[in-house]
Amino acid sequence: MASQYQEYNQLNLPQIGKEVLQQWEAQQAFEQSVTLREGATPFVFYEGPSSAYGMPGIHHVISRTLKDLVCRYKTMKGFQVKRKGGWDTHGLPVELGVEKSLGITKEDIGKKISIEEYNDTCRREVLKYKDKWDELTQKMGYWVDLKHPYVTFENNYIESLWWCLQQLYKKGYLYKSVSIQPYSPAAGSGLSSAELNQPGCYKDVKDTTVVAMFKAVEGDRSRFLFEAAGTDQVFFLAWTTTPWTLPSNLGLTVGANIEYALVRTFNPYTHLPVCVILAKDLVDRHFKKEGEDGDFANYKEGDKIIPWQVLSVFRGSQLENIRYEQLLPYVQPEEGDPFRILIGDFVTTEDGTGIVHTAPAFGADDNRVGKKYGIGILTLVDKQGKFLDTVGEFAGRYVKNYKDDPQYKDVDVDIAVKLKKENRAFKVEKYEHSYPHCWRTDKPVLYYPLDAWFIKTTALKDRMVELNTTINWKPAFTGTGRFGNWLENMVDWNLSRSRFWGTPLPIWRTEDGSEEKCIGSIEELNAEIRKASEVLGGDVNKHYLHQGILDLHKPYVDDIILVSADGKPMRREPDLVDVWFDSGAMPYAQWHFPFENKDVFEQNFPADFICEGVDQTRGWFYTLHVLGALLFDSVAYKTVVSNGLVLDKNGVKMSKRLGNIIDPFKTIEELGADATRWYLVTNASPWDSMKFDTDGIKEVQRKLFSTLYNTYNFFAMYANLDNFSFREAYIPLQQRPEIDRWIISVLNTLVKEVTTYLDDYEPTQAGRVIQEFVDEHLSNWYVRLCRRRFWKGEYEHDKISAYQTLYECLEKVAQLMAPVSPFFAEWLFGNLNKVGQRSTAASVHHTDFPVTVAEAIDNELEERMQLAQDISSLVLSLRKKVNIRVRQPLQKILIPVLNPHMQVQVQKIEHLIKSEVNVKGIDYLTETEGFIKKKIKPNYKALGSKMGAKMKAVAAAIAAFTDADITVLERDGVYNLLIDSEQLQLQLSDVEIISEDIPGWTVANKGALTVALDITITPQLQDEGNARELVNRIQKIRKDSGFELTDRIMVKVAASDTLKSAIIHYNDYICTEILADSLEIVPQLQDGTEIEVNDLKFNVLVNKKS
């Protein structure tokens, strides 16, 4: 136990951080914070898996601060909060990174490098910044279990995932299907909708678009067109932004109820006469008004205005099944009846021509309508994104520049040129639209027919929507809006990824697909391995017979052949599982459920609280929800906080490219984790995107931490002098002075507010009220007013009361702020507790969060202290106005009281006001008639509802009130107004009457409060003022001479006559203040210090008494 409070020379937050970190390390503070709560109600928190493949940034600090503060708070509230860290280790980022570092592409894997070696590299590389992450975790004060994290590539983890998949399989939620999916040729992988919904995936790009002309074939159904046209040159116009899909065109889709027009005109490129069909509503978009019914006979090449004429109008339904000639006849489909007009409900007349070019291979809508009509399918582009050899002059060309080839020529342009030449293009232009890009490679995505495994999430859509309504979303609109909409529009979850480093799909199939097995555990797989070996014989699974399977990754799982019930070999479906499944199954897999820890899992599901960036809404938040609902018919989390983006100080998103990334290590090193955390939490609500500015952190440092530090240091200095160590009994509040009871009351109100805010996951509000308390109430009022109590007088009741009060404030503030600024709180709490010994806890984070003492809250007291502050502020501003400094005592102030209650209130805090503003007394004015000039204002809120439309006239009438009118109203309580010859009765409560001025006095107002100051300085007041000035000067000399606080001195003054009186009359006072044993007036002084009091200069000699 220390006997003295540690005092400091200056505040060094980063240094405090380092010291506290060492302390925590030494005493295992985090581990203790969990074990000390053994047996308590658990508060379940899930840590979203982080990827240690990239460096942590400042945006990681914000969400981790939120997570940490909630967990620390709940711990202090008595819950046991286990926090298992986790690493997200699979997925495309690592794979692409490894490909790049090895200088290979996807095609090389399994050829130039074995899958085994490749995956080993991924495994090695994926945690390459783990140390940096751990370091940040530590330095920012994020308490999370880093020693036993879950790691998604570990066998146990994958085994749990397999178990989950098998559950889904058994429930019939897992199925295989061909579908048109977003596919990234550059990454060689299909993309999930979640991946496609990563921010920034949709980019505005300029593509070559073509309005292509599909030549109608004359037949029974189309005869009406040819008859109206009078020519065989009849074309359907269809617009496409992806001309490379045109060779695969098999149909044209129109809307059944859309009106179409047959238009006679000329082809603008070939100038040949043609008749074209397009939606009637879109005719204006494609033809200039001036050309309508123009001069066809005299049209010639080069004319700006092309004549056109609507020949006929008809509905889309009339066009169904009309045939047309294949546009680019390289290949025909093997089956189906293509090249017809189809009817589809997705056709609009928003843009294009109202006729949709339909290539079943490259669009989801196209595929659907194509299947319905049986037009077959043509997939003339391979998985690398290039045309097949069969596509004539375009064979082998990439449809987009997937290889970063500087010589790349746009195929779309060449197709457009070809069509132009062949009289098959009606319009070719560049068009800017947004198009999805692969989030890793930044290359455009294709929609491509792929085999894939899906989770039938749509089957439980309604249940998921229902469960979502029970989740507490912060902010609420993310849950109802963003997440709610997403659930409403959900599609089945495409699980398949054709990559190498990830969780393998545990499904084995016979070659003909007639039988399949979904494996749910390692044990089951090993049994199947042995069975297959026995049934199939030979070398089957021979490497896996002895020890079973040791690594659940590729390539090992692919070696394994299982056997079907009727003895046929089964091979694994080659896909990996979407990494989002890894993270979504984390509640189960982190505990290796159900193979181990069944009880632990049951206690820890669902989570009470999770928190991540808002970008996880469709990511982790969604996959957790899906699996919770599908596997356990439960939510996976009860409360979710989504934090917004961190922008730079100009509101621009941080990116490496712009170089506006904030290095969290540097920030913490220079400004301290506490100030950084405090700033991040209090500057804006977590879910608003925040503009990060280090100047803001500096402000927090000055405003909050520096103030609190100064307050502590002030306390420590005097407490050490008086040996205050809280050894005396706690003085009951009733026995403490008014001001002590006041600050304790405010403190308890604060505890209540902070608790409410934190319970409601509103840390921003909590931080702001703490800050206000420290700055406004504790430092700028309590300490300022009580300074003398700490350094004057004997160590007895009043002084001990002051120490106990300030100690308690500091101690509780330390606890209240501990969740947000854990280091400083620890430092402050520790410094106090080392001497005070009020708590046996080794850390502030092991203590119980302060609880409001309801009896300590005194609203009347808080109200009158507010009055004291307002009155003081008014008097100070009056002094300023007339230039009388506070050290000059004045006789009195005058306060007109509005009601008896107010007078009682002010009287109780009279002494505070008097000492604060240095006046001798306060006079109250109750009978004010004729003395005070009053001002009357309508109470709009009360009057408005009564008067309604007459309000304006009433307000004008009130504004015209004379003093006499006001007196009448005050005396009678009512006043009769005549407005538009109507009698209206005015009540006293309908108006506000304030004392505006007291003639002959210097007056100031704030709201209804009025204060007048007597500025007469009598000779006696002058003396006292002079005495105080002298004290002030000598104190300065003491300080400048480097005397100790307790040193006694002897003083000689060569004062002029005007000062003598003050020195004589206030000799005792002066000596007490300056700790002087003697104060002499001498005629002359050679040495000493020259000082000035009220423009008089003279010398003072101050000697320390030896």
Next chain:
RNA sequence: AGAUCCGUAGCUCAGCCUGGUUAGAGCACUACACUGAUAAUGUAGGGGUCAGCAGUUCAAAUCUGCUCGGGUCUACCA
């Protein structure tokens, strides 16, 4: 293209739900003061078409609609 959130002082934010006096705070700036809390503090000052327009109302920063600007999301549809 739609949905949604947002727009208040040079900057960061309150106030809006529940309409009502002269729209607030902090930072920054200016001036003065204070100096045994001093990397603080006090007082005063400048700084606002509350994005714009219209409506409802006696009364709109606040409620409604539209427009503009920004963010986020959804959709990819030629």
